[in-house]
Amino acid sequence: MEPSGDDNDECPISHLAQDHLFSILLLLPVNSILSFALTCKKFNSLASSDTLWQSICRRDWGPSCVDALKSSLCADNGGTHVHWMKLYKEVAQLGSVSCLKLTNPVADGLVPCPRASHSLNFMSNCLVLFGGGYEGGRHLDDTWVAYLGYDFRKVLKWQKVTSGSPSGRFGHTCVVNGDFLxxxxxxxxxxxxxxxxxxxxxxxxxxxGITLYWMLLDVGSIVPPPRGAHAGCCIENRRMLIHGGIGLDGIRLGDMWILEISENFCYGAWHEVRIHPSPPPRSGHTLTCIDGKRTVLFGGRGLGYDVLDDVWLFEVSNGYPRWIQVLFNVQNVPGGISLPRVGHSATLILGGGLLIYGGEDSQRRRKDDFWLLDVKSMPSVKTHPVSAGSVALLTRIWRRLKVHGYRPYSRSFHAACSDHSGRYVFVFGGMVDGVLHPAEPSGLSFDGDLFLVELFLALN
Incomplete structure (x- = not known):
């Protein structure tokens, strides 16, 4: 169909009902929808409608993400109208984030003590903080919960809900799977x-008020070897993945295990996934599930104690698991020399990208930078068949983001999580480069701040 300045009434497609046209448009990629809008005035109006673009956001970001975004917008400004087409474009071209400090110890009263290598999760509209390490190598066994609702910019009130179960530890993994941790x-x-x-x-x-019930899961006799500083995430159908970490005698591991959990979350079964090729051994890296099925691994510290910047994609297709190494030319990434890191966070955000924050390099220099890893361009079963090998060469998958507002300390081994929409990311703790004290000749200290990272978007 050629572009036209009139209503193009002679074209059969112009006589279709609007809901039928919507159904057709939702089968097309965004670029094709924008091209379709140029064909005539009628289609331009249709293809620019908020109703269509809200449906496109639901298609590409997921219904739960859009519903959570609408709920948070209602709490922010009383439900101001959202221009969904503009929002979609801004998310696709995201270049900035803004930070807001949420910790005010004087006003808050009881707050979690500073720590690193802990876990922080968002579930049931609450932040859940557990464990971690503190000065002198001491572990913590406390669990804290802060209720947010949908007002994510407020200073939170923490509540200590339980202690002693699980036992104190740091370098563990804790993920949200359905309504459970x-x-x-x-x-x-x-x-x-x-x-x-x-x-x-x-x-x-x-x-x-709020309570958190912990229960030791019955997983039988087959279990992964003991470890810490490993990476983990959940995928669909009540499954959890773990990879690598530091095992017995300080040896870095490269194995991968999947936990299958029963429907009532009362028991589970571990099994090891052995495939070749696979990421080399490492610790302090991240695993992030990007669409319920595929998982991205990034960075960490390898066998030679070097800090890594490699990206791997794990997926299971037709019952066959595989790793794909995603290659990129660091010389084509502005500032890409700073990409290698360990002890960073990798959080799935609105639009389906990964927000990489902080960490440290091989010289233990801590970072305060934010990067966006574009996972939309990563290979899938359709674009990268199993028979084609295990390497995919991509360009323009990295984008460094500007930071507005509060500027947090450089940090590593902090914890981060996002709300259900992915518009807000919460960061707590970590090891930071603080002010030098006589007892701290290196200037290293543990942080106890909670701050909010918000995608820099104009939503009306």
């Missing part, structure tokens, strides 16, 4: 690696 492994202050698996669930009651 799933925790595995970690290291205690005696250097003992753990390989136990726990599930936790938040209970909110108007009378008693």
């Amino acid at each position: 799933v925790l595995f492994g970690g290291i205690n202050d005696r250097g003992i690696r753990q390989n136990d698996t726990w599930v936790g669930k938040i209970l909110r009651d108007e009378t008693s």
